[in-house]
Amino acid sequence: MHGNDGPLQINKSVKHGSRGPTDFLHAANSLCIPTTTGLQDGLPDSIGYEYANSTITHEGKRHDAATAYIHPKLRDDKHPNLHVLCETKVSRILFDGKKRAVGVELSSNGPAFDGAMNGGAVTTIKARRLVVASCGAIGSPLLLERSGLGSLEVLKKAFVPMVSDLPGVGAEYQDHNYVPWAYKTNGNSDDALNDFWRGQITTEDAEAKGLLAFSGCDLHGKLRPTVEEVKTLGPAFEAAWEKDFADKPGKPLMLAAAASTADPTLPPAQYFSASHYTAYPYSRGKVHITGPSLQDPIDFETGFFTDEHDLDLKKAVWAYKKTREIMRRTSMYRGEAPEEHPRFPAGSAAGLYHGENSLISQGKVQSLLYNAEDDKAIEQRLRERIATTWHSLGTCPMKPRELGGVVDQKLNVYGVRGLKVIDLSIPPMNVGANTQITAYTIGEKGADIIIKELGVCDTAANGITI
Structure with missing residues (x-):
């Protein structure tokens, strides 16, 4: 099995x-x-x-997601387009006038990073084709709301201009x-x-x-x-x-x-x-x-x-x-x-x-x-x-928008373009197991969807550029 x-x-x-x-x-x-x-x-x-x-x-x-998926590619000298920024926080996703995701705004927790990021300074990284949010069941709904995606009531109270009215964001934590x-x-x-x-x-x-x-x-x-x-x-x-x-x-x-x-x-x-x-x-x-x-x-x-x-x-x-x-x-x-x-x-x-x-x-x-x-x-x-098992999910559920859904079956966020969510926030209901393997399955399936949509493969010559 x-x-x-x-x-x-x-x-x-x-x-x-x-x-x-x-x-x-x-x-x-x-x-x-x-x-x-x-x-x-x-x-x-x-x-x-x-x-x-x-x-x-x-x-x-x-071993885990980092040691199984990320570390080998950082060490094999075959993926020069893969960059991992540690001690870095993403504050919001940026959209153009047509509601297409065009980049992210982030800042470093510490000192200058490779001369490109000053400690605490806000930096923008542009996206040519796609932005993927994968911040988990707690982080992803907060990132979407800071970016203007969420319930009108929540965004209004938080003084965030609305980009897409999605009442399901953050609403059904499990x-x-x-x-x-x-x-x-x-x-x-x-x-x-x-x-x-x-x-x-x-x-x-x-x-x-x-x-x-x-x-x-x-x-x-x-x-x-x-x-x-x-x-x-x-x-x-x-x-x-x-x-x-x-x-x-x-x-x-x-x-x-x-x-x-x-x-x-x-x-x-x-x-x-x-x-x-x-x-x-x-x-x-x-x-x-x-x-x-x-x-x-x-x-x-x-x-x-x-x-x-x-x-x-x-x-x-x-x-x-x-x-x-x-x-x-x-x-x-x-x-x-x-x-x-x-x-x-x-x-x-x-x-x-x-x-x-x-x-x-x-x-x-x-x-x-x-x-x-x-x-x-x-x-x-x-x-x-009563305590957590750290099996949080359900805060950006994949289901119809009219039923409180946040992403569709291709993981696209409703109401905008060029933005997907790929993490444990998307299951609309819990699973009868530890959620670790479910998270890996969502990640692999999400990668397959991206590769098919963008027509790229996992090589140095044709890697996905975010």
């Missing part, structure tokens, strides 16, 4: 926690959550946990909102990253143990509730489930991860984390400018847990209970880290555990029962701890 060539290589991590992941998988299996091998290959009906894939070379080195939960274990420093992240072992010792080749994230998961569990989440959730999930058995309600590490600010101990994040959020946020300058504050709201019927919150409550039950059935489990978990009422049957031995060794494992007060405690802690 991942192919055999190309600039990126995808492999299983070269290092995993030696006991924790296996223990966790066995516990998940005991709750009828399978161990799978097709989760990250896009195979249908693939639900459960498996060992995480990573963009790691066959030699065990991590993310895989995420919460990690740490559990105490009987592991050791060879088994996890806890001691290394806290600085309790040296880099040299960590390298000798193979920990520097280890991200800490052992397992990825895709989770769906049972029919009985769906019924406990209320009629609004049942309706959403029937509409969006029931007839799609491979579509996850929640994404999950399990890691041989935890927040290094927790009290010294060995931890294993079970995390969850909503795959397809119903909540929406926003990101807008408040003025024409890069220095002006940003009007940014994540929108986490703001959907009308609290569907995203209900998902997270269910996922907390489910992943907690998995951990309670592991042999490494020694209780919850109280600094992260809900503050259940005194005497609650769902209260936190702390012990020298696992529950499973004592024969005491049974599913917890939560009452209404317990659920409120979980909801409160979720609202306090």
